[in-house]
Amino acid sequence: xxxxxxxxxxxxxxxxxxxxxxxxxxxxxxxxxxxxxxxxxxxxxxxxxxxxxxxxxxxxxxxxxxxxxxxxxxxxxxxxxxxxxxxxxxxxxxxxxxxxxxxxxxxxxxxxxxxxxxxxxxxxxxxxxxxxxxxxxxxxxxxxxxxxxxxxxxxxxxxxxxxxxxxxxxxxxxxxxxxxxxxxxxxxxxxxxxxxxxxxxxxxxxxxxxxxxxxxxxxxxxxxxxxxxxxxxxxxxxxxxxxxxxxxxxxxxxxxxxxxxxxxxxxxxxxxxxxxxxxxxxxxxxxxxxxxxxxxxxxxxxxxxxxxxxxxxxxxxxxxxxxxxxxxxxxxxxxxxxxxxxxxxxxxxxxxxxxxxxxxxxxxxxxxxxxxxxxxxxxxxxxxxxxxxxxxxxxxxxxxxxxxxxxxxxxxxxxxxxxxxxxxxxxxxxxxxxxxxxxxxxxxxxxxxxxxxxxxxxxxxxxxxx
Amino acid sequence: xxxxxxxxxxxxxxxxxxxxxxxxxxxxxxxxxxxxxxxxxxxxxxxxxxxxxxxxxxxxxxxxxx
Numbered sequence: 001x002x003x004x005x006x007x008x009x010x011x012x013x014x015x016x017x018x019x020x021x022x023x024x025x026x027x028x029x030x031x032x033x034x035x036x037x038x039x040x041x042x043x044x045x046x047x048x049x050x051x052x053x054x055x056x057x058x059x060x061x062x063x064x065x066x067x068x069x070x071x072x073x074x075x076x077x078x079x080x081x082x083x084x085x086x087x088x089x090x091x092x093x094x095x096x097x098x099x100x101x102x103x104x105x106x107x108x109x110x111x112x113x114x115x116x117x118x119x120x121x122x123x124x125x126x127x128x129x130x131x132x133x134x135x136x137x138x139x140x141x142x143x144x145x146x147x148x149x150x151x152x153x154x155x156x157x158x159x160x161x162x163x164x165x166x167x168x169x170x171x172x173x174x175x176x177x178x179x180x181x182x183x184x185x186x187x188x189x190x191x192x193x194x195x196x197x198x199x200x201x202x203x204x205x206x207x208x209x210x211x212x213x214x215x216x217x218x219x220x221x222x223x224x225x226x227x228x229x230x231x232x233x234x235x236x237x238x239x240x241x242x243x244x245x246x247x248x249x250x251x252x253x254x255x256x257x258x259x260x261x262x263x264x265x266x267x268x269x270x271x272x273x274x275x276x277x278x279x280x281x282x283x284x285x286x287x288x289x290x291x292x293x294x295x296x297x298x299x300x301x302x303x304x305x306x307x308x309x310x311x312x313x314x315x316x317x318x319x320x321x322x323x324x325x326x327x328x329x330x331x332x333x334x335x336x337x338x339x340x341x342x343x344x345x346x347x348x349x350x351x352x353x354x355x356x357x358x359x360x361x362x363x364x365x366x367x368x369x370x371x372x373x374x375x376x377x378x379x380x381x382x383x384x385x386x387x388x389x390x391x392x393x394x395x396x397x398x399x400x401x402x403x404x405x406x407x408x409x410x411x412x413x414x415x416x417x418x419x420x421x422x423x424x425x426x427x428x429x430x431x432x433x434x435x436x437x438x439x440x441x442x443x444x445x446x447x448x449x450x451x452x453x454x455x456x457x458x459x460x461x462x463x464x465x466x
Numbered sequence: 467x468x469x470x471x472x473x474x475x476x477x478x479x480x481x482x483x484x485x486x487x488x489x490x491x492x493x494x495x496x497x498x499x500x501x502x503x504x505x506x507x508x509x510x511x512x513x514x515x516x517x518x519x520x521x522x523x524x525x526x527x528x529x530x531x532x
Contacts, residue, residue, distance in 0.1 A: 212522065241525060310513060313506040320503065332485040344495060350484050351477065353498045356507040361520035363510040367522065402502065 006031040007168035008463060011225040014171055015073040020066060023195050023290045025065070025076030028171075029058040029120055032078050036122070036169050039466045042150055044142040045164040047083050048091050049123040054078060057120040064118070073228050075118030080170040083124040084131060085111050085216075086205040087170070090121075094207050096129045097140050097331060098337045108205025109240070110174065110216055110233040114461075117232045122170050125160030131181055131209045132157065132323060133341030134398050143393075146188060146466040148430055152390040155188030157181035161219045162189035166431075166464055170297045172220045172229045178209045179315055180386075180408025182217050182419040187385035187433025190462060192450070193219035194226050195408075197441045198415030199244030201230070202237030210322035211242070212361075213315060213412045222460055223421060223451040227251040230443065246441050254444050260297030265378030266290065271305025274405040279388035282432050285424035286384040289434045289453065296452050301378060307370040311410035314367060317352065317360035318413075324349025341398065370412050375439050380449055383407040385420035385433030407435055417443040421450040422459035470504045472497070 006028060009017065017023055033051050040046055052315030061076035066191075081087065084094045086104040089173055093099050107115070126144040127190040129136045135143035144159040146152040147167040154163040158175030162185030175182040201216040208214055218229035218406050231251050237243040272278050278286075290300050323346045324331070324387055327338075331350065335343060374381070387404035391397075411418040416437050423434035434453065438446040454460050472480070474490070477497055481488050488496070 020484050031486070314510055317503060317507055317510065332487075335486070335488065344499065347486070347488075347496055347501045348499050350486060351472075351480055351496075352507065353505060356504075358520050359507060359514060361522050362514040362518045363520040365518050366514055 001207070003031045003034060004168065007035050008221070009171065010222045011073065011171045011220060012222070013075055015075055021117060025058040025061040025120060026055065028076070029054050029078050029122070030063065031327065032122060032169060034233065039167055040169065043147060043163050043167055044144050045125055045160040045167065045169055046080070046123045047093055047095065047126055047141050047160070050090060050121055054120050054122050060143065061118055061120060071116070071118035072234055074114070076120065077171050078120040078122050079114065079172045080122045080125050080164055081111065081159070082161050082173050082176055084127060084176060084207040085174060086207070087121070087124065088110055090124065092124065092207070093141070094130050095127045095136060095139055095141055096338065100140050105382065106205065109202040109237045111205065113233050122154050125164055125173060127159055128157035129339045129342040130207070130270060130327070131176055132461050133339065133345050133389045135159065135393065136339040136341060138339045146390050147466060148190065149428070151188070151392050151394065152430060153188065153393060153396060155185035155386065155390055158185045158193070162186055162191055165189065165191040165219055165221055166462070167466060172225055172408070173220060175217060175219045177215045177217055177412065179395050179412055180406065182219060183385045183408050183418060183433065183435060186219055186420040188390040188431060190431030190459065191219060191221050192223050192421050194230060194419040194443065194446065195411065195417065196230060196234065196443055197244070197417045199242050200417070200441065201233050202235070202240040202243050202444065203375060204237055204239035208326055210319040212322060213319055215412065223419070223447055223454050224252065224255060226419070227255060227447050244441070249444055251444055251447055254448050255451045257448055259293070259296060259449055262298040262380065262449060263291070263378040264293060264298050264300050265303040265379060265381050266300060267303050267305035267308045267373055267383065269302060269305050269347050271309045271405050273354065274309055275403040276400070278384060281389055281426045282384050282386070285432045286434060289423040290382065292456055293449070293453060296456060298449070303374050303378065307367050308410045309405060310363070311367050311371065311413045312406040314360045314363040315409040315413045317356060318364065320346060320349035321352055321357040321360070322349070364413055371410065371414050379438070380445060381437040383435045385435040389426045389428070389430040389432055411437055414439060417446050419450045420447045421454050423453070423457070424459055425462070470508050470517070471501045
């Protein structure tokens with residue numbers, strides 16, 4: 001098998017190949033490291049590469065699989081982490097000068113779980129500084145670029161995770177999502193990412209942006225791979241106060257079930273046309289995706305988008321207040337250490353009152369109820385994952401995101417599980433994503449609908465030319 | 467603070483009270499975003515009733531939970 005073909009295997013394919021001895025974990029790891037060396041100078045996905053350690057872990061996995069100590073589907077699979085997951089003895093920067101040389105003395109819970117599952121860590125990935133703002137032009141590390149067109153942003157804040165997957169530089173990655181930071185780069189890079197239900201995955205050892213909105217979750221090149229990764233990292237963690245003591249189902253077992261009769265709600269009215277509205281090509285691809293879902297047996301109905309539209313306002317208010325509270329001392333002592341983009345956005349939280357924050361949390365209660373009531377009529381919601389395709393770095397307008405509907409924010413506010421799956425390309429060959437949102441703790445249904453759509457289309461098989 | 471919107475002078479005072487040392491240039495750049503945030507908060511206030519509690523709750527320390 002050619003080196004590039006090896007790099008673009010899915011986790012499920014790589015796991016099967018390892019057990020057939022078609023290739024070894026060392027060969028997979030070496031192929032990826034070679035590709036990283038060849039293309040990452042243009043993409044800037046990695047902040048820290050842990051190549052030597054990865055090869056040692058690969059040798060160990062090879063021995064273990066050879067001696068029939070099999071930890072499961074992720075054993076011997078190379079992955080990478082957004083650089084806000086704490087990693088023992090490996091620098092964790094949050095893409096910021098503030099933490100440029102910080103080396104944690106312990107792993108995040110999910111990092112430990114992935115290690116126990118036998119994964120191989122290739123390195124730490126670029127992101128938006130502290131998972132907020134936009135691509136950093138004044139950070140100590142370059143901003144990741146979109147493999148589909150390096151003049152364009154990969155989306156964020158898990159920018160390196162999306163770009164590395166699209167470029168075939170790892171088989172799976174972790175992102176984090178406070179307002180769309182897993183789903184937006186998944187959409188912009190043509191890969192799959194799920195923000196699980198709030199509390200499903202431990203955030204212990206994940207540098208916070210906003211405690212009540214932060215979600216940890218996986219990204220990969222296919223729905224099945226995301227299910228495999230979520231299986232490994234989900235579950236109660238006593239160290240995370242928001243962790244839910246809920247049963248973790250088998251996320252892969254229902255993937256191949258039909259979606260005949262699935263009721264899909266589209267909250268278009270009073271949301272999609274907000275301010276500048278949705279980009280026309282994006283909405284056309286989204287409508288095409290709905291037709292595909294209908295052909296698969298789902299029924300589509302329109303629901304009121306107003307509460308979803310209001311949710312962004314509450315999400316943003318809570319986010320800036322909590323983010324500012326976390327960084328307050330740093331802003332008082334050395335604000336110049338933050339990049340201009342994150343500083344401008346986070347400082348807004350310093351000028352809102354306690355009553356403003358509490359009222360946003362009260363609005364959250366009301367909006368949660370209103371949005372949740374829709375589940376008496378529909379099984380899932382569908383929206384585009386992002387209101388427009390990835391912008392070019394040169395013409396990017398940081399204010400524009402406030403002038404278009406945010407399709408991701410409402411599901412951080414509500415904590416509902418939401419997945420982004422590729423649903424086509426614009427005329428400029430830039431990817432567009434479809435978002436499927438399920439009931440609380442029903443990631444399995446989000447996976448099932450996304451998988452049915454993915455398998456009925458060819459979008460996930462496209463690769464960028466690098 | 468007409469209609470909840472603030473001026474540069476008011477923002478300068480608020481920054482001082484918050485212990486933030488920011489230049490006038492930076493405060494000027496921040497002002498539109500802060501006023502947008504304040505407008506959003508006013509819109510949110512309109513959708514909550516007196517009975518609506520915030521989506522936050524106190525949790526006892528784990529050691530005291532049975």
